[in-house]
Amino acid sequence: MTTATLQRDRQLHPLHVRRATVSAVEHLGERMRRITLALEHGTPPIPWVRLAVGDHVKVAFPHPETGQLTLPTVVDDRPQLPEGAQRPVTRDYTVRATSDGDDEGEDATAAQRVSIDFVVHGTGPASTWASQASPGDTVGLLGPRGSMTEPRDARRYVCLADETAIPAIGRWLEEAPEGIPLEVVIQVPDATGIVPLPPRDGARVTWLMDEAADTLAQALQALPPAPGDYVWAAGEAGAMVQVRRTAAELGIGGEALAPSAVQVDGYWRRGVAGRDHHQPLES
Ligand SMILES: Cc1cc2nc3c(=O)[nH]c(=O)nc-3n(C[C@H](O)[C@H](O)[C@H](O)COP(=O)(O)OP(=O)(O)OC[C@H]3O[C@@H](n4cnc5c(N)ncnc54)[C@H](O)[C@@H]3O)c2cc1C
Secondary structure, eight states, X not given: OOOOOOOOEEEEOOOOEEEEEEEEEEEEETTEEEEEEEEOTTSOOOOOOTTOTTOEEEEEOOOTTTOOOOOOEEETTEEEOOTTOOOOOEEEEEOOEEEOOOOOOTTOOXXXXXXXXXXXXXXXXXHHHHHHOOTTOEEEEEOOOEEEEOOSOOSEEEEEEEGGGXXXXXXXXXXXXXXXXXXXXXXXXXXXXXXXXXXXXXXXXXXXXXXXXXXXXXXXXXXXOOTTEEEEEEEEHHHHHHHHHHHHHHOBTXXXXXXXXXXXXXXEBTTBTTOOTTSOTTO
């Protein structure tokens, strides 16, 4: 009998708006760019919380025509733009990794570096920026406003993701407690979406290649949750509705799956630009 509590813990962080400069661009596959950003000296580092795999920042992009980057300042823990300024376009991205800077100048505070993995999917300001980014380009980073640590004590983790959640999967593979089996299913449109992942003992990773909205829900059917299992899923909102519905239908041993055993997040929605993931999944 398992005693997993499946508890998630939340920590709030004060809002910071950071200016960051591209220091490296790496092609992880045909559709993914790892962009490493050096924070401006003197800016507070981005908090790094182990197993907070969903930690994300809002990346603020320069105006596509003028190239100007307008960033808010923080007043009473809220972003405030200069009078009359146009709000920059922002999109949510997972904090894939952070590292201390290597600037060892006399009294310089080392600038923290942050890696973000961008899917280059074709349209949209974030995808377009990432496909053209090169060292020296600047963006703004807002947040993270909080960190949610995933449960440290499951019997098994079942993680379902599309390519936007591959960075979070990388964190699962690196940061999940040792000894807990990790079952990962990743849906990508085709083989060009496959990227290298960190190795981990006891993890099984399955790549599925199609764009159907029910692929991840079907994958969950083939991995029915048992008591103590924790199901985590992130990706396109319509696909996530199906995953959540399937989890509810499957239940455990004829009983409903406890809400604490399932975490589903809609990272984007097909046909919608800049969707806010705090909206209900169905909207
Ligand atoms: C918490 C969180 C973490 C995220 N982490 C990451 C991450 O680490 N890496 C990452 O790449 N994405 C991540 N995303 C998803 C990313 O924010 C969205 O994909 C975002 O919409 C991309 O912005 P855009 O400007 O490229 O496209 P938008 O302007 O938002 O959309 C333009 C068009 O492109 C479509 N579209 C958007 N994203 C995709 C896609 N991936 N594939 C196909 N079509 C798409 C939209 O439906 C729309 O029709 C995350 C989202 C959330 C909420």
